[in-house]
Amino acid sequence: MITFYIFIFLPFLFAFLVPFLYKYLNRQVHTGWFVLFVPLSIFIYLVEYIPAVASGATFEYTLSWIPSFGIDITSYMDGLSLLFGLLITGVGSLVIIYSIYYMSKVREALHNFYIYLLMFMGAMLGLVFSDHLLVLYGFWELTSVSSFLLIAYWYERKGSRQGALKALLITVLGGFGMLAGFIMLIMMGDTFSIREIIANMDAIQGHALFIPALLCILLGAFTKSAQFPFGIWLPDAMEAPTPVSSYLHSATMVKAGIYLVARMTPIFGGSAVWFWLVAGIGLVTLLYGSLTALRQTDLKALLAYSTISQLGLIMSLLGIGSLAVYFGPGETGTVFTVATFAAVFHLFNHSTFKGSLFMVVGIIDHETGRRDIRYLGGLMQVMPITFTIALIGGFSMAGLPPFNGFLSKEMFFAAVNDVSHAGIFGLNKIGMLFPIIAWVASIFTFVYCMIFIFKTFGGAYRPERLTREVHEAPLGMLISPIILGLLVILIFFFPNVLGEYILIPALTAILPGMPISGHDVKISAWHGLNTELIMTIGVVVIGLLLFRTARRWIQVMRNYPQGLTLNHFYNQGLSGMEKRSASLTDRYMTGSLRHYLIYIFSFFVLLLMSSLLLLHGIQIDFSNNAAISIYEVGLVIAMIIAAFTVLLASNRILAIVSLSVLGYMVSMFFVIFRAPDLALTQMVVETVTTVLFLLCFYHLPKMTKKIERIPFKLTNLVISVAVGLTVTLLALSANGHKLFEPITSFFENAYELAGAKNIVNAILVDFRGFDTMLEISVLTIAGLGVYILVHQRVKRRGQREIK
Amino acid sequence: MIFEIILTIALCLLMLAIMANVYRVIKGPSSADRVQALDSIGINLIASIAIFSVLLHTHAFFDLILLIGILSFIGTVAFARFIERGVVIERKQ
Numbered sequence: 001m002i003t004f005y006i007f008i009f010l011p012f013l014f015a016f017l018v019p020f021l022y023k024y025l026n027r028q029v030h031t032g033w034f035v036l037f038v039p040l041s042i043f044i045y046l047v048e049y050i051p052a053v054a055s056g057a058t059f060e061y062t063l064s065w066i067p068s069f070g071i072d073i074t075s076y077m078d079g080l081s082l083l084f085g086l087l088i089t090g091v092g093s094l095v096i097i098y099s100i101y102y103m104s105k106v107r108e109a110l111h112n113f114y115i116y117l118l119m120f121m122g123a124m125l126g127l128v129f130s131d132h133l134l135v136l137y138g139f140w141e142l143t144s145v146s147s148f149l150l151i152a153y154w155y156e157r158k159g160s161r162q163g164a165l166k167a168l169l170i171t172v173l174g175g176f177g178m179l180a181g182f183i184m185l186i187m188m189g190d191t192f193s194i195r196e197i198i199a200n201m202d203a204i205q206g207h208a209l210f211i212p213a214l215l216c217i218l219l220g221a222f223t224k225s226a227q228f229p230f231g232i233w234l235p236d237a238m239e240a241p242t243p244v245s246s247y248l249h250s251a252t253m254v255k256a257g258i259y260l261v262a263r264m265t266p267i268f269g270g271s272a273v274w275f276w277l278v279a280g281i282g283l284v285t286l287l288y289g290s291l292t293a294l295r296q297t298d299l300k301a302l303l304a305y306s307t308i309s310q311l312g313l314i315m316s317l318l319g320i321g322s323l324a325v326y327f328g329p330g331e332t333g334t335v336f337t338v339a340t341f342a343a344v345f346h347l348f349n350h351s352t353f354k355g356s357l358f359m360v361v362g363i364i365d366h367e368t369g370r371r372d373i374r375y376l377g378g379l380m381q382v383m384p385i386t387f388t389i390a391l392i393g394g395f396s397m398a399g400l401p402p403f404n405g406f407l408s409k410e411m412f413f414a415a416v417n418d419v420s421h422a423g424i425f426g427l428n429k430i431g432m433l434f435p436i437i438a439w440v441a442s443i444f445t446f447v448y449c450m451i452f453i454f455k456t457f458g459g460a461y462r463p464e465r466l467t468r469e470v471h472e473a474p475l476g477m478l479i480s481p482i483i484l485g486l487l488v489i490l491i492f493f494f495p496n497v498l499g500e501y502i503l504i505p506a507l508t509a510i511l512p513g514m515p516i517s518g519h520d521v522k523i524s525a526w527h528g529l530n531t532e533l534i535m536t537i538g539v540v541v542i543g544l545l546l547f548r549t550a551r552r553w554i555q556v557m558r559n560y561p562q563g564l565t566l567n568h569f570y571n572q573g574l575s576g577m578e579k580r581s582a583s584l585t586d587r588y589m590t591g592s593l594r595h596y597l598i599y600i601f602s603f604f605v606l607l608l609m610s611s612l613l614l615l616h617g618i619q620i621d622f623s624n625n626a627a628i629s630i631y632e633v634g635l636v637i638a639m640i641i642a643a644f645t646v647l648l649a650s651n652r653i654l655a656i657v658s659l660s661v662l663g664y665m666v667s668m669f670f671v672i673f674r675a676p677d678l679a680l681t682q683m684v685v686e687t688v689t690t691v692l693f694l695l696c697f698y699h700l701p702k703m704t705k706k707i708e709r710i711p712f713k714l715t716n717l718v719i720s721v722a723v724g725l726t727v728t729l730l731a732l733s734a735n736g737h738k739l740f741e742p743i744t745s746f747f748e749n750a751y752e753l754a755g756a757k758n759i760v761n762a763i764l765v766d767f768r769g770f771d772t773m774l775e776i777s778v779l780t781i782a783g784l785g786v787y788i789l790v791h792q793r794v795k796r797r798g799q800r801e802i803k
Numbered sequence: 804m805i806f807e808i809i810l811t812i813a814l815c816l817l818m819l820a821i822m823a824n825v826y827r828v829i830k831g832p833s834s835a836d837r838v839q840a841l842d843s844i845g846i847n848l849i850a851s852i853a854i855f856s857v858l859l860h861t862h863a864f865f866d867l868i869l870l871i872g873i874l875s876f877i878g879t880v881a882f883a884r885f886i887e888r889g890v891v892i893e894r895k896q
Contacts, residue, residue, distance in 0.1 A: 631811070631851075634818030638825050645829045657828055657837045660878075664848060667867075671852050676863040680870055687874045694885050 001061045004075065007045045008129060011122030014038045015115045022111035031110045032100035039092035039121060046085045053082050054501045056508070060131070070192055076131035079505025083344065084128035084259055086502070087351050091251040092121050094480035098359050099243035101476040102366060113153060113241070120146035124252050128259055132192050133182040140178065140220070143256060144171040147248050151240040163236035166570075170223050170233045178220025178260070184213035185267070198266045198512065214268045217260065218277055225257025227315060228285040231308040232566045238300040242362030245300060250307050250354035258311065258347060261318050262510045265340075269322030269511075272425040279319025279419070283437045285312025290444035294451070295557045299361045299371045302452060303354070306397065309445060310350050316438075317343035317412060320419045321511070329515050335418050337507065337514050341499075342411035344506045348498065349404040349491065353396040356484035357452075360390045363477055364456065369467030373451070378461030382470050385478055387457045392485040398449035398543075399442060399536060404491035406536075412438065413532040439535055446543030451550065598719060605722045608730060618729055621736025632672060639665045647710065652697050660690040677760045810858050817851045838882040845875030 006013075014035070022031045049059070063073040077085075096117070103110060123142035130136035145168075152164035188204045189197035197204065204210060221227075226234040237249050248254070261278060268274040289309025296302040321340025327333035363386050364379065365371045380387045392403060399409030416438040420431035463470060491498055507516055546553075562568055588595075612618055642662040649655035663686030670679035747759050747767060756762035764772050824847065827840035849871050856864045 629811075631814045631818050634815065634822065638818070638822050641822075641825055641829070645825075653834050654829070654831070654837065657841055660841065661825060661828055661844060664844060668848055668851065671855055671864055671867065674859070674861075674863075676867060679864070679867050683867065683870055683874055687878050690878065691881055694881070698885070 001063075003045075004059075004061050005063055005073075007042050008075065008125050009122060010038055010042060011118040011125065015118040015122070018114050018118065019111045022114075026105060026110065030100050030105050031114055032096050032103070035114045035118065036093060036096045036100070038118060039089040039096060042125070043086065043089035043093055046082060046089060049077065049082055050501050053077065053079055053505045056505070065135075071134055072132060073126075073135050074131040074193060075129040076195065077129060078509040079502070079507065080259070080262055080344075080509035081128045083348065083502050083506040084255070085125060087255075087348070088121060088124050088128070088252050091247060091351055091355050092117075094355065094483060095243045095247040095251075098246070098362070098477060098480040099241075101474055102243055102362055103241065113150075116146050116149040116153070117244070117247070120150065120248065120253070124256070127256060131194050133186055133194060134192060136194075137175070137179050137182055140224075140256065141172070141175050143253055144168060144175055144224075147171070147237070147253055150244045150248060151237045153241055153244065154239070157239065159236075160239040163233070163239040167233040167237050170230055174220040174223025174230065177216045177223075181213045181216030181218075181220065184209040184216065188213065194263060194267075201267065204267065210268075210271075211273060214271070214274055215277075217264055217268075218274075221257035221260040221264075222281060223257070224260070225254050225311050225315065226285075226308045227257070227281050227312060228288050228308075229566050231285065231289065232570055234308055235296075235301045235304040238298075238304050242300070242358060242365065245304075246355050246358035246362065249304065250358050251351040254307060254311055255314075255347060255351070258314050258318065258343075261315065262340075262343070262506075265318065265322050265325065265510050266512055269325035275319055275322055275326075275425055277319070278322065279316045279434075282312045282314070282316025282319055283434065283441075285309065286316060287437055287441040287444075288312070290441045290448065291557075293448040294444060294554065295560060297372050297374050297558075299364065299373060299376075299452065299456065300358075302373075302448060303357055303361060306445070306448060307350075307354060309441065310346070310354065310397070313412060313438075313441075314343050314347050314350065317346065317415055318510075320415045320434075323419065323422060323424070324511055324514055326424065329513065332422075333514060336415075336422075337511055337516060338411065339415035339418070340510055341503060341507050342408055342415055344503050344510070345411065345495075345499070346405075346408035348503065349396065349408050349488070352484050352487045352491070353393040353403070353405060356389055356481040356488070357393040357397065359477075359481040359484070360386055360393065363473040363481075366477070367468065367473055368470050370465070373455040375465045376456045377459035378457070379470070380457040381461060383457075383472050385482070386473060389478075389481045389485045390453055390457060392488050393481075394449045394453040396488045398446045399539065402492045403488050404495070405488075407492060407495055409442065410532045410536065413442075413535050417531055435535075439539065442535075442539045443543050443546065446539050447546045447550070450543065450547040454547075598715065601719050601723050605719070605726050608726050609722075612726075612729060612733070618733050619736060620732045624736070624738075635665055635668055635672070652700075656690060656693045656697065659693070660686055663689070675760075677758070807858065810854050813854050814851060814858075817847050817854070821847050821851075834882075834886050838879060838886070841882070842875055842879045845871055845878070849875075 018031065018035065021034050025031070025034075052059075059075075059077040061075045063075075065071050065073050099113070099117075103113060120143060123139045123146055126139035127136060127143060130139060148164045148168040151167055152160045154160045185197060185204075186192055188207045188209050189200065190203075191197060223230040234249055234254065238245055240249070286309050289305045289307075289312055293302050293305035293309060296305060317339050321336055321343055324333045324336035324340060327336065361371065363383070364376065367383065368376065368379070370376055396403035396405035399405045413435070416434040419427065420434050421428075422431065504516060508514075588599075639662060642658045642665065645658040646655050646662065649658060663682065667679045667682040667686065670676075670682055747763055750756045750759045750762040750766075754762045754766040756766065821844055824840045824844045828837050828844075831837060849868050852864050852868055852871070856862060856868075
């Protein structure tokens, strides 16, 4: 168990070493050579699991993390996670070899690059091996963050920063959606473990949260896997260094969403919503990606859109495959099991050929200084090896024999043909659309693959358009694409080896409970002249025609109005949101204290009044009140007059004097209500305050010292009357309702308890001396504050400190 | 009993006097009038508190009477200085 965790967390652990290796050894050895050891050793470790997993065994490991909340790093290895694990570490090793030759030892900050890459690798491994939903989410976000860091690796470029920001915004939006979905799933299944949720599916099926959870989780999967319409971040992520594009944005990270959909198929598969969303959006993405790829002139952008399109293909196959859960074991179910198999198969194939294609683009970029097909051409003679690899990868992507893309594309056609007459979920009406869309999209795929290969390598060689002296790439840079290209061919000739050892265990993991025999999913390159083959021949014929005439219509495609692209809507939405929120904030955050006081008081009145009225809180009871004597009435009248004088005073001296009259009256009230200490204090404080007011009055600036009364404003009047009314009502209602006896009787024993005859003072310094202490601190702070304000004036420009 | 009624009447009369002073405070017309009225309110308050203490049979408020005497004096002097010189406390030259 501990070996497993050491290997899974090895990237994180090794990331700590990278800066030291870079700092002390980079002069001699490229840091990448040290890093290469990490994925390679994990790959070898995972390979050892293949025989066991192929024979149906699964492995489970638990590392305690937060046991009191039931959060453990539970790892589960079955066919699906092993497939992803092998892809991540295998492609990861190749990408690191490639990056050693691609990234300059002298010019680049390699330690940053490899730390981010290792972080990503560790996160991805953690993601695919997690059985715990929340831990899975944690690793999921870590892949978003490390991808963000990698896209913005050349952070001094504007495009990199924008691309990184866009990728982060979209994938994290999906990630949050997914978290919500996971939490709903946890609530429904009452467990964190994916396998336990699958095990008791009955509790979940009819649950009210089933559909919301499904939608939220799909949002996460679609944003990560660049499905329509969330795919727009992927082309912008091409600002990253090419090894990163090759690794993250073709082989691994974008497949995290695919992994999630595959993982969740046993739970949600079989429902109509899931089928239509996954298969439908997948098909739309397939068509959208292939159409948009045609318009691109930048090779990396073309590959990015082709990645989107291929991911759509895999997604739609997973959607079709989810019908197997609906039909269950049986003949019909088995037909759709093959669709899922095709999905897994194409997933693997796509990683191989797309990885190599990105590396080819990187080589072209590196050797010619150009990535735009309008400047490239005729590289066939100059770079024969690169051309061969591009040819293999491109033909495989187009779905031609003898490359592995052909096999999975045939299986894809078979799946869409099968689904067109499945006869459920309304498929009998519009099921025919599936093969048509798939076929049309495949034609476009074929065309852009041809464009990719022949516009770059075919035609005339024009060195004057290129910025560098062109020659074949160094061998080290070619190692990884050659290995991937060889895999592409090998898989075509020996597909069943891969199928038996890796793909069928993965299939068993996606569709548990389906009897899968090797016979059902046997891949064969030739199975007679059937519909699928005719479709492929049609693709090639029409595709060639379109490619021949490309010059005439491709300009029409490129002139597609910029205003109708998804990117345009995204940018508009983002800037619109910023503008809206800025104008909203400007509207209510006016900077005027009067406005803020209006908000505060209105809410005060609104909350208290509505709760008083709604809860029938206004109950005024005068029965326990003391009698009112005549001099009290006189005092109150005098106070009211003084208060109104403050409001209506025509000059400030009058207001100050009236205020001190008011204060003296209050102290008189303290006398009447038998509070000598209060009366004393009130008297002194009132006098001091008046003096302070006079001080302020004297220092008013001459220019604006207009002598005028407070201007009348209706809003102020309404709000102040409402506040007064509210407080009065509240006080009167509270007065009539004493729920329990006051604790005064305790303090009356002040003499026995504290040796004091004065209760008030005993309370202040003995019973509740703590408050007094803090009030003393308040006074100290106020005194110090005033002192600092007066003495420590900040010097203004050109003005000397005034002592 | 009669004694208490007399005291209450006295209190009420003092209240009336305070009200009259408040009127003077408001009406003005000059600041000096207002300060005078304020001083007078202080003295009336002293008287009211004294009568009130008799009425309540307590000597808890005697401190207050003294205090008002002092404060009313200080307050009036402060106001007077303010009206005359514009400042209450002058800086050392």
